[in-house]
Each structure stands twice: as structure tokens, then as C-alpha cells.
Amino acid sequence: MTLDARWAYSPSVMERWQHKAAFVIQFRPETDIEAGRLQGRVEHIASYDSTRFFSLEELLCFIASMLDKVRNEVCEVDQP
Numbered sequence: 001m002t003l004d005a006r007w008a009y010s011p012s013v014m015e016r017w018q019h020k021a022a023f024v025i026q027f028r029p030e031t032d033i034e035a036g037r038l039q040g041r042v043e044h045i046a047s048y049d050s051t052r053f054f055s056l057e058e059l060l061c062f063i064a065s066m067l068d069k070v071r072n073e074v075c076e077v078d079q080p
Contacts, residue, residue: 020046020070023063046070 022045030039042059043050044066053059 021067022046023066025059 024043024045026041028039031037036056038056038059039052039054040059041050041052042062047066047069049066051058051062053062
């Protein structure tokens with residue numbers, strides 16, 4: 001591992017928005033985007049919260065709720 005790669009995962013860097021807003025999305029074999037069928041699992045990287053989804057709406061709802069949570073935490077820290 002290079003020095004640059006180690007810095008990319010340091011705690012101070014992981015606190016930045018790009019990591020707090022990162023997700024891993026895994027699609028199941030049953031997924032057929034053209035037919036409107038999405039199934040899989042999504043995980044929020046910073047919190048390790050995850051859920052299974054069975055539609056685009058469920059996937060986007062989870063992502064939106066996690067981003068709102070992160071945004072609210074950032075605003076609370078910024079408040080005096």
C-alpha cells in the first residue's frame with residue numbers, strides 16, 4: 001500500500017462528505033432494469049446501516065434517509 005492510499009482511509013479524511021455519502025449497492029440476479037425489477041442490498045459506508053430493497057423506490061428511500069441523517073448530524077455539529 002502506498003502512502004497516498006493510507007491517507008485516503010485516515011479518520012480525518014473519512015469524516016468528509018464524500019465518505020459520509022458513500023454507498024455500496026449489490027444487485028441480485030433477478031434485477032432487470034429494463035423491466036423495472038430491482039432487487040438487492042444497499043449499505044451506507046460510514047454507518048454500516050444496510051437494507052434489502054425490492055424496487056427503485058425502496059433503494060432511493062433508504063439513500064435519501066441516510067443522506068438526511070448525515071446532513072442533520074453535520075448541521076448539529078456546526079450549531080453553537
